[in-house]
Amino acid sequence: xxxxxxxxxxxxxxxxxxxxxxxxxxxxxxxxxxxxxxxxxxxxxxxxxxxxxxxxxxxxxxxxxxxxxxxxxxxxxxxxxxxxxxxxxxxxxxxxxxxxxxxxxxxxxxxxxxxxxxxxxxxxxxxxxxxxxxxxxxxxxxxxxxxxxxxxxxxxxxxxxxxxxxxxxxxxxxxxxxxxxxxxxxxxxxxxxxxxxxxxxxxxxxxxxxxxxxxxxxxxxxxxxxxxxxxxxxxxxxxxxxxxxxxxxxxxxxxxxxxxxxxxxxxxxxxxxxxxxxxxxxxxxxxxxxxxxxxxxxxxxxxxxxxxxxxxxxxxxxxxxxxxxxxxxxxxxxxxxxxxxxxxxxxxxxxxxxxxxxxxxxxxxxxxxxxxxxxxxxxxxxxxxxxxxxxxxxxxxxxxxxxxxxxxxxxxxxxxxxxxxxxxxxxxxxxxxxxxxxxxxxxxxxxxxxxxxxxxxxxxxxxxxxxxxxxxxxxxxxxxxxxxxxxxxxxxxxxxxxxxxxxxxxxxxxxxxxxxxxxxxxxxxxxxxxxxxxxxxxxxxxxxxxxxxxxxxxxxxxxxxxxxx
Amino acid sequence: xxxxxxxxxxxxxxxxxxxxxxxxxxxxxxxxxxxxxxxxxxxxxxxxxxxxxxxxxxxxxxxxxxxxxxxxxxxxxxxxxxxxxxxxxxxxxxxxxxxxxxxxxxxxxxxxxxxxxxxxxxxxxxxxxxxxxxxxxxxxxxxxxxxxxxxxxxxxxxxxxxxxxxxxxxxxxxxxxxxxxxxxxxxxxxxxxxxxxxxxxxxxxxxxxxxxxxxxxxxxxxxxxxxxxxxxxxxxxxxxxxxxxxxxxxxxxxxxxxxxxxxxxxxxxxxxxxxxxxxxxxxxxxxxxxxxxxxxxxxxxxxxxxxxxxxxxxxx
Numbered sequence: 001x002x003x004x005x006x007x008x009x010x011x012x013x014x015x016x017x018x019x020x021x022x023x024x025x026x027x028x029x030x031x032x033x034x035x036x037x038x039x040x041x042x043x044x045x046x047x048x049x050x051x052x053x054x055x056x057x058x059x060x061x062x063x064x065x066x067x068x069x070x071x072x073x074x075x076x077x078x079x080x081x082x083x084x085x086x087x088x089x090x091x092x093x094x095x096x097x098x099x100x101x102x103x104x105x106x107x108x109x110x111x112x113x114x115x116x117x118x119x120x121x122x123x124x125x126x127x128x129x130x131x132x133x134x135x136x137x138x139x140x141x142x143x144x145x146x147x148x149x150x151x152x153x154x155x156x157x158x159x160x161x162x163x164x165x166x167x168x169x170x171x172x173x174x175x176x177x178x179x180x181x182x183x184x185x186x187x188x189x190x191x192x193x194x195x196x197x198x199x200x201x202x203x204x205x206x207x208x209x210x211x212x213x214x215x216x217x218x219x220x221x222x223x224x225x226x227x228x229x230x231x232x233x234x235x236x237x238x239x240x241x242x243x244x245x246x247x248x249x250x251x252x253x254x255x256x257x258x259x260x261x262x263x264x265x266x267x268x269x270x271x272x273x274x275x276x277x278x279x280x281x282x283x284x285x286x287x288x289x290x291x292x293x294x295x296x297x298x299x300x301x302x303x304x305x306x307x308x309x310x311x312x313x314x315x316x317x318x319x320x321x322x323x324x325x326x327x328x329x330x331x332x333x334x335x336x337x338x339x340x341x342x343x344x345x346x347x348x349x350x351x352x353x354x355x356x357x358x359x360x361x362x363x364x365x366x367x368x369x370x371x372x373x374x375x376x377x378x379x380x381x382x383x384x385x386x387x388x389x390x391x392x393x394x395x396x397x398x399x400x401x402x403x404x405x406x407x408x409x410x411x412x413x414x415x416x417x418x419x420x421x422x423x424x425x426x427x428x429x430x431x432x433x434x435x436x437x438x439x440x441x442x443x444x445x446x447x448x449x450x451x452x453x454x455x456x457x458x459x460x461x462x463x464x465x466x467x468x469x470x471x472x473x474x475x476x477x478x479x480x481x482x483x484x485x486x487x488x489x490x491x492x493x494x495x496x497x498x499x500x501x502x503x504x505x506x507x508x509x510x511x512x513x514x515x516x517x518x519x520x521x522x523x524x525x526x527x528x529x530x531x532x533x534x535x536x537x538x539x540x541x542x543x544x545x546x547x548x549x550x551x552x553x554x555x556x557x558x559x560x561x562x563x564x565x
Numbered sequence: 566x567x568x569x570x571x572x573x574x575x576x577x578x579x580x581x582x583x584x585x586x587x588x589x590x591x592x593x594x595x596x597x598x599x600x601x602x603x604x605x606x607x608x609x610x611x612x613x614x615x616x617x618x619x620x621x622x623x624x625x626x627x628x629x630x631x632x633x634x635x636x637x638x639x640x641x642x643x644x645x646x647x648x649x650x651x652x653x654x655x656x657x658x659x660x661x662x663x664x665x666x667x668x669x670x671x672x673x674x675x676x677x678x679x680x681x682x683x684x685x686x687x688x689x690x691x692x693x694x695x696x697x698x699x700x701x702x703x704x705x706x707x708x709x710x711x712x713x714x715x716x717x718x719x720x721x722x723x724x725x726x727x728x729x730x731x732x733x734x735x736x737x738x739x740x741x742x743x744x745x746x747x748x749x750x751x752x753x754x755x756x757x758x759x760x761x762x763x764x765x766x767x768x769x770x771x772x773x774x775x776x777x778x779x780x781x782x783x784x785x786x787x788x789x790x791x792x793x794x795x796x797x798x799x800x801x802x803x804x805x806x807x808x809x810x811x812x813x814x815x816x817x818x819x820x821x822x823x824x825x826x827x828x829x830x831x832x833x834x835x836x837x838x839x840x841x842x843x844x845x846x847x848x849x850x851x852x853x854x855x856x857x858x859x860x861x862x863x864x865x866x867x868x869x870x871x872x873x874x875x876x877x878x879x880x881x
Contacts, residue, residue: 064727064824068834070644070645071644071645071646076646077646078600078644150612151606151608151609151611151612152609152612152613152615152616154600154602154609156609157602157606157609160606204641204646205646205647207645207647208645222655222729222731223645223652223655223656223831224656224824224826224831225729226728249727249728249824251824252821252824253821253824255711255714256714256726256727256822256823257727259715259719260727260728263719263725263726265718265727266727426594426837427837428592428594428599428837428838429592429594431594432594432595432598433593435598435605438607472606473598473601473606473607473610474606
């Protein structure tokens with residue numbers, strides 16, 4: 001078609017200009033194949049070969065993190081999930097978890113308890129020095145402990161079970177518990193000894209000048225840009241680390257982070273978002289991927305102090321209304337994220353098949369029956385007339401995937417007969433609403449999007465979250481029964497794993513009956529790396545014989561990572 | 566006269582700073598609870614509130630902050646304990662660099678485009694430029710950022726995807742890393758400036774003195790760029806001053822995408838975490854920057870327009 005008149009010519013040109021813009025955008029949105037791989041059951045799914053060869057020394061590795069952290073001083077600064085990787089590079093934890101799930105001494109040499117687990121004795125290795133040349137001694141541990149036990153310290157809550165710490169000899173300390181406490185070694189997994197002389201010299205600036213005993217020494221930190229560490233030449237584990245340098249770069253945008261590893265700009269990236277895990281699968285063999293599914297799941301919590309969800313029937317109806325598989329599909333997690341029924345994944349030694357089967361979900365008829373029972377109850381807790389609609393409020397942070405899930409759940413709840421209103425609440429407000437104000441027996445929400453569960457010992461996640469709601473900011477559901485409290489106490493004090501498993505099963509029986517929370521699918525995380533980077537999965541305890549728990553939660557320990565030249 | 570103008574800036578900045586303080590304080594959510602960690606205990610929350618003087622009433626806290634600022638003490642961030650001035654000093658230059666580059670791209674490109682558009686008004690070339698302008702204007706800068714990222718960094722590997730190198734470290738790297746973010750920011754501005762300049766130019770080109778210049782036989786380009794451009798640039802200039810605020814808003818988004826350690830990203834985090842001290846410091850600097858930018862625009866007016874300089878009224 002030839003354009004003859006000026007107006008035809010200009011129209012043509014205008015159309016061409018528009019076409020150019022659209023093509024430009026189209027070029028960038030190249031299609032990728034949708035690749036759904038096998039179902040994830042739990043634990044680690046990888047396409048990495050087991051045998052990586054002999055580690056080679058030298059080289060530098062860069063990793064893109066999903067968030068920056070506030071600082072690097074233990075018990076003072078908040079660090080994100082990704083920040084833990086930095087902490088483990090600069091510091092050593094006193095204990096760590098093995099492949100078999102058992103917690104063993106790492107920086108510590110031995111950790112033993114007395115018969116009833118009321119006293120734990122920790123012995124340090126001799127000759128371990130901090131990066132500033134000072135020695136790691138029992139006095140250092142005491143110094144660190146005293147600071148951590150201050151009310152303003154972030155570690156204050158976690159250290160509640162400990163009554164005091166005594167220095168026994170220059171390399172030995174004894175922790176005295178308030179009552180028998182079996183899971184104590186686990187507590188020390190987040191205990192990173194730091195140099196007291198450095199902390200005193202730097203004062204408030206210690207957060208940006210960390211000194212630990214770890215495999216790498218701190219070099220420099222440009223906030224939100226990059227943090228550099230280099231090999232510790234005097235590391236107490238001889239021959240380690242292999243790498244000369246690690247550079248950590250926080251990249252908050254998910255797509256940009258994936259693009260960074262795709263374009264080769266960084267060597268490793270990790271993600272805690274299902275959507276990105278799925279996108280990473282499209283990168284094929286150009287990269288190595290490790291996917292991790294643990295105990296952490298998405299879910300919703302109910303404020304059991306607020307009508308109408310203060311009534312068990314309403315909560316159970318909401319649980320029966322939920323089709324978890326459908327919500328997972330909405331989240332884009334089909335084939336990636338398994339559904340959850342309890343605080344433990346199928347992989348966990350605490351998992352109970354009995355509880356899984358009994359978890360109330362996906363029975364809309366049952367749900368409708370319970371809802372109607374409440375509706376027609378003249379003494380219903382929301383003080384409305386019998387037969388009036390039951391209205392619930394569901395709050396979620398304005399994350400696009402959460403909004404999609406909320407809308408899905410709304411449909412499911414309304415199919416059963418609820419009226420569910422959706423509210424978007426900004427993250428910080430969301431948390432504050434759930435926590436509430438003193439005495440913390442009520443909170444400012446009805447149903448909240450939330451995340452539940454962690455890799456730790458059941459006690460560490462359940463004791464505070466379902467402890468006595470009075471003056472307990474962490475019991476966000478405000479739910480408690482005397483039986484639950486008694487069980488939680490027993491679980492903490494019992495040392496026999498088989499008996500503890502029974503106790504936590506009973507705890508879940510209460511959860512299945514009272515439903516203070518529901519589950520919306522497991523959190524899948526992933527580490528994506530260039531094939532030349534090795535050793536991500538294979539860290540071992542000192543001595544090289546016992547295998548560690550790999551890249552749990554997609555966190556990497558750089559002590560035994562190496563690069564193939 | 567200039568000094569008087571400068572003095573009127575001070576109450577403006579103070580007002581902005583006070584309003585921000587009140588607004589952030591009114592936001593639901595408590596800084597101490599957020600700082601207390603997961604599963605916080607009441608004692609920890611209380612202790613942190615004491616440490617940060619959050620129990621004092623708002624006017625007291627504001628006046629105390631103002632007093633500290635007057636002596637140069639901007640306080641330390643609640644979250645990171647880093648001195649606020651240090652944090653701003655680290656990050657402001659980056660945002661300023663990107664912002665200035667974006668501004669320069671936009672102005673430098675919009676001048677020829679606007680002039681040509683005006684000179685050849687309602688012809689094919691004008692319509693093309695207009696359509697492309699509107700197209701670019703309609704694209705939000707986060708979409709632009711993503712598109713540029715994928716095309717130039719991932720597909721064609723011309724520029725790096727993320728991260729920043731300081732100008733003092735490596736000029737080449739620094740320029741490479743600043744081009745894509747500056748481009749994302751400048752595209753929207755470019756469209757606006759082109760349109761504005763075009764409108765003003767069309768009006769100017771109809772003035773008598775332009776006809777006279779043509780009659781004298783001056784070359785076209787000389788007429789356009791030496792004689793007609795200056796009087797046509799006043800709306801453009803005004804808008805540039807006002808757009809500084811828009812640039813900062815755009816910087817928040819663009820900095821997230823390209824992982825730049827700029828002030829926009831820091832401000833966003835600080836607000837989310839209720840880091841009051843840091844927010845106040847940043848807002849003060851942004852307020853000052855905006856106000857000074859507009860003041861600079863006023864100064865440039867007098868340079869551009871001799872009539873303002875001489876204080877006489879415009880000829881009818």
